[in-house]
Amino acid sequence: MFETLKNYLVEELRVNASEITMDSKLVDDLGINSLEQADLALLCEEKFNVTIPDEDLHLFITLGDIVRYLEAAQN
Numbered sequence: 001m002f003e004t005l006k007n008y009l010v011e012e013l014r015v016n017a018s019e020i021t022m023d024s025k026l027v028d029d030l031g032i033n034s035l036e037q038a039d040l041a042l043l044c045e046e047k048f049n050v051t052i053p054d055e056d057l058h059l060f061i062t063l064g065d066i067v068r069y070l071e072a073a074q075n
Contacts, residue, residue, distance in 0.1 A: 001048065001066075001067050001070050001071065002022065002063070002067050004047055005040070005043075005044075005063060005066060005067065006020045006063075008040065008043055009030065009032075009040075009063075012039075013030075013032065013036055015030050015031070015032075020063065021063070022062065022063055022064035022067065023062055023063075023064060024062060024063045025061055025062050026040075026060060026061065026062065026063065030063075037057060037060065038057070040060075040066070041057055041060070044066065044070060048070050048073070048074065049074075050070060050073040050074065051073075052069070052073075056069070
């Protein structure tokens with residue numbers, strides 16, 4: 001999951017790959033805005049076959065938060 005998200009961030013949002021870790025903060029470290037965060041959530045829904053309610057988006061502070069959310073949603 002991490003690699004899929006990292007590839008998306010690098011290819012689509014032009015984030016420097018060396019800056020992306022599980023602890024990277026989406027807004028503060030990677031510069032992702034709210035529209036890009038919504039697009040990332042849609043990608044997660046499509047790639048990992050999960051549903052992410054809008055009210056859960058505030059839980060995604062770091063990339064690790066997204067990975068852990070997806071892992072829990074698939075179990």
